[in-house]
Amino acid sequence: MKALSHNIFQVADGEVIQLVTTIDNPPFLAAYTTPPHGSTWTETKRTTTSDTRKFKCPATSGQQVVFTVSCAEAIPAGAPYSTAVYALKFTSVTNPGDPVVDSGVAVPQGLGPINQTYTFVVQ
Numbered sequence: 001m002k003a004l005s006h007n008i009f010q011v012a013d014g015e016v017i018q019l020v021t022t023i024d025n026p027p028f029l030a031a032y033t034t035p036p037h038g039s040t041w042t043e044t045k046r047t048t049t050s051d052t053r054k055f056k057c058p059a060t061s062g063q064q065v066v067f068t069v070s071c072a073e074a075i076p077a078g079a080p081y082s083t084a085v086y087a088l089k090f091t092s093v094t095n096p097g098d099p100v101v102d103s104g105v106a107v108p109q110g111l112g113p114i115n116q117t118y119t120f121v122v123q
Contacts, residue, residue, distance in 0.1 A: 001092040016093040029072035036067035065120040072113035
């Protein structure tokens with residue numbers, strides 16, 4: 001996996017990608033395009049502060065996997081923070097030596113949900 005930008009990636013055919021999403025202050029209010037266009041989610045696991053899921057890229061050059069992550073906030077009145085910060089970490093399961101790619105979504109109080117679309121293009 002190679003990051004071409006913060007939300008566009010170049011991947012190998014059949015590559016398996018893991019996405020781990022965490023939030024700095026619960027509740028965790030992220031939602032994902034299901035299924036992602038061009039693939040399916042596997043090994044999905046959610047806790048109160050994180051979500052872990054995997055998908056397999058197509059086997060044909062030029063095909064894509066595309067999905068949107070929608071992040072919201074529920075910051076309580078009087079909280080010492082005014083932004084919910086989601087960290088997204090993309091890791092190649094197939095090629096564990098590839099660099100991990102970090103992305104993120106910051107949701108200011110009252111301005112969510114914020115959507116971010118991610119595209120994985122088979123090389």
